[in-house]
Amino acid sequence: MKAVRIHEHGGIDKLRYEEVKPPWLTSPTEAIVQLKAAALNRIDILNREGVTGIEVPLPHILGADGAGIVLETGAEVRNVQKGDPVCLHTPSGCGRCEFCATDRDYMCLRIRALGERLEGTYAEFVKVPAANCFHIPPGLSFEEAAAFPLVFVTVWRMLITNAQLKPGEHVLILGIGGGVATAALQVAKQLGAHVIVTSSSDEKLELARNWGADHGFNYKKKDYTPDVRALTGKRGVDVVVDCVGGESFGKSLAALAKGGRLVTCGATAGACAELDLRRVFWNQLKIFGSTLGSREEFRQVLAFLRTSGIRPIIDEIFPLKEAAAAQRRLEEGKQFGKIVLQIMD
Numbered sequence: 001m002k003a004v005r006i007h008e009h010g011g012i013d014k015l016r017y018e019e020v021k022p023p024w025l026t027s028p029t030e031a032i033v034q035l036k037a038a039a040l041n042r043i044d045i046l047n048r049e050g051v052t053g054i055e056v057p058l059p060h061i062l063g064a065d066g067a068g069i070v071l072e073t074g075a076e077v078r079n080v081q082k083g084d085p086v087c088l089h090t091p092s093g094c095g096r097c098e099f100c101a102t103d104r105d106y107m108c109l110r111i112r113a114l115g116e117r118l119e120g121t122y123a124e125f126v127k128v129p130a131a132n133c134f135h136i137p138p139g140l141s142f143e144e145a146a147a148f149p150l151v152f153v154t155v156w157r158m159l160i161t162n163a164q165l166k167p168g169e170h171v172l173i174l175g176i177g178g179g180v181a182t183a184a185l186q187v188a189k190q191l192g193a194h195v196i197v198t199s200s201s202d203e204k205l206e207l208a209r210n211w212g213a214d215h216g217f218n219y220k221k222k223d224y225t226p227d228v229r230a231l232t233g234k235r236g237v238d239v240v241v242d243c244v245g246g247e248s249f250g251k252s253l254a255a256l257a258k259g260g261r262l263v264t265c266g267a268t269a270g271a272c273a274e275l276d277l278r279r280v281f282w283n284q285l286k287i288f289g290s291t292l293g294s295r296e297e298f299r300q301v302l303a304f305l306r307t308s309g310i311r312p313i314i315d316e317i318f319p320l321k322e323a324a325a326a327q328r329r330l331e332e333g334k335q336f337g338k339i340v341l342q343i344m345d
Contacts, residue, residue, distance in 0.1 A: 001019070001125050002017065002018070002019060002123070002124050002320060002321070003019075003020045003061050003122060003123035003124065004016065004017050004018075004061065004063075004122035004123070004321075004323040005018060005020065005060060005061050005062075006048055006058065006059060006060055007059040008058060009048065009049055009050030010048070010049065010050075011048075011049075012048075012324045012327055012331070013324075014048060015048070015062075015324045015327065016059075017320070017321045017323065020059075020061070022124070022125045023119065023125055023126065023127035024127070025073075025074050025127070026127075027074055028074035028075040028076040028077070029074050029076050029077060029129060029130055029131070030074045030077075030127055030128065030129060030130055031071075031072065031073045031074065031080060031127070031128055031129075031130040031133050032070075032072040032073075032125055032126070032127055033066070033068045033069065033071060033086060033088070033125065033128060033133065034068050034071045034124065034125055034344065035066045035067070035124060035125060035126055035343045036067055036068045036146075036342075036343055037066065037067050037141075037142040037143045037145070037146035037340055037341065037342055037343055038063045038065060038066040038120075038122055038123075038146055038320075038341045039065035039066070039146040039147045039149075039150075039179075039338050039339065039341070040063075040065075040326055040327060040338070040339040040340070040341070041064050041065060041150055041179060042178070042179075042266065042330070043064055044064065044115060044327065045327060045330065047060075047062055047116060048062060052116070054116050054117065056117065060119065060120075061115070061119040061120045061121075061122055061123050061126075062115045062120045062323075063114060063115045063121030063122040063123070063341075064090045064114045064115040064116075064120060064121065065088065065090065065147070065150050066087070066114070066120075066121030066126060066146050067085070067087040067088065067136060067142045067143075067145035067146040068085070068086065068126075068343075068344075069084070069085055069086070070082055070083060070084045070085075071125065073130055074130065077130040079130060079133065080130060080133045080135070084133075084135060085135065085136045085142070086133040086134060086135060086136060087134055087136050087145040087146065087148070087149050088114065088121070088126075088132055088133060088134075089131075089132040089133075089134060089149060089295060089298045090113050090114050090115075090149060090150050090292060091106045091108075091111050091112070091113045091132075092105055092112050092113075092118075092132055093110065093111055093112070094108050094109075094110040094111075094112075097109065097110070103294045103295060103296055105294070105295075106291065106292035106293060106294060113292075114126070114128065121146075122320065122323055122341060123320075123343070124343055124344060131295070132295075134298065134299075134302060135302075137302055137305045139309075139311075140305070140311065143340045143342065144311050144312050144314065146340055147312040147337075147338035147340055148183070148301070148305065149298070149301075150179075150292070151179040151180045151182075151183040151312075151338070152183050152187070152301045152305075152312070153292060153293035153297055153298045153301050154180055154183075154265050154291065154292055154293060155180055155183040155187050155241075156293060156297050156300060156301050156304070157290050157292070157293035157294075158184070158241065158263035158265060158288065158290045159171075159184060159187055159188060159239065159241070159263065160297075160300070161297060162261070162263055162288035162290060163239045163261040163263050163288065164261075165188060165193060165238075165239055166193075167191055167192030168192060168193070168194070169193050169194070169237075169238035169239060170193070170194045170196065170231075170232055170236075170237040170238050170239075170257075171193045171194070171195050171196070171237060171239045171240075171241065172196045172197075172198070172228055172237045172239070172240045172241070172252070172255055173185055173188070173198070173213075173240075173241045174197075174198050174240070174241065174242045174243065174244045174248055174252065175199060175243065176197035176198065176199045176205070176213070176216070177199060177201070177204045177207075177208075177333065177335060177336045177337075178243070178333075178335070179337070180241075180243050180265060180266065181197070181241065181243065182208075182211070182312075182313045182336065182337050182338075183313075184241045185208060185211055185213060186211070186212075186310050186312075186313070187310075189211075189212040189213075190308050190310060193239075195212065195213050195214050195215075196214060196216070196231065196237065197213045197215070197217075198216070198219045199216065199218060199219070200218060200219060200220040201218070202218055204336055205217075205218060211313065215231060223251070224251070225251050225254050225255050228255045232257070236256050236258070236260060237256060237257060237260065238256075238257055238259075238260055239260065239261050239263065240252040240253075240256055240260070240261075240262045240263070241263055242262055242263070242264050243264055243265050243266035244266070245264070245271060245273055247273070247274070249274075249275060250273060250275045253275055253276075253279050253280065253285060254279070256283065256285055257283075258283045258284060259283070259284050259286075260283070260285055260286070261285070261286045261287075261288065262287045263288045264287070264288070264290070265290045265291055312337070312338055313337030313338065314337050314338050314339075314340055315329075315335040315337040315339050316329065316339055317340045317342050318339070319341070319342055320342065320343045322341075326339050326341060
């Protein structure tokens with residue numbers, strides 16, 4: 001089969017489009033999926049660079065998101081069968097620890113995720129735990145089905161499970177354009193929230209308005225915090241989605257109303273942030289860190305997509321052999337929505 005692998009960590013030049021042996025079943029609870037599409041995520045770049053702290057055997061196939069057709073299943077698999085169109089839930093745990101025992105395998109210390117400890121989706125075929133195969137919601141293309149899993153389950157955990165977002169609340173989303181931010185925009189608007197976004201690009205701000213954002217601010221031109229507070233009658237927003245970090249983190253806290261909630265799953269602008277802790281306890285603020293989500297949250301996302309009719313925002317589709325160009329676009333931050341690799345017609 002054709003796949004995109006790295007033989008060593010480093011830059012985009014380390015990506016190789018090459019012929020590799022296809023996967024085969026080694027457990028009665030596994031499935032082989034013939035992939036039709038794979039979506040890019042920021043974690044793909046971090047895994048390519050080797051900066052996650054997780055050791056992976058090299059050479060290695062990247063890619064955490066994918067969708068395709070079930071080709072083969074183990075003898076104990078009951079949730080899917082050959083020929084089913086499926087999308088993939090990314091993480092699986094050891095099955096033995098306290099987190100796995102309570103359906104929190106996304107917190108497992110020995111977590112196995114596609115593209116990390118498991119071979120990923122930049123390939124024509126992938127082997128996965130069959131429990132991570134879910135039927136694609138009606139009406140979604142394979143490209144759309146590959147684009148939503150990781151970002152939407154992450155956003156669902158942040159906004160619904162943790163922040164408990166309610167209709168009519170004000171939400172501030174930093175750095176609109178990336179997969180998590182655009183998914184957060186779609187979920188928040190569907191729930192009836194008032195959404196404010198930030199970006200360094202006026203073009204992205206305009207695109208966000210086209211997708212339902214109520215207000216947008218270019219943070220390169222001026223500090224958006226006073227304007228955000230002015231929009232809310234000096235009250236502040238109820239929820240901030242901050243996956244940027246760095247110096248923005250303090251501004252995010254300053255934009256929150258009393259009792260507000262900040263949710264984060266990334267730190268693209270820096271992992272270290274300065275903040276006034278007094279603001280946190282005086283204003284009864286809540287800060288939630290999050291990555292991925294549970295299978296039950298993934299089922300909730302699937303139900304949400306089916307009933308709402310929402311489709312993930314797709315920025316651009318590249319053929320598998322052009323994975324390097326796709327990663328370059330993601331690395332340069334040019335995208336609005338998800339970048340997808342088309343694998344098979």
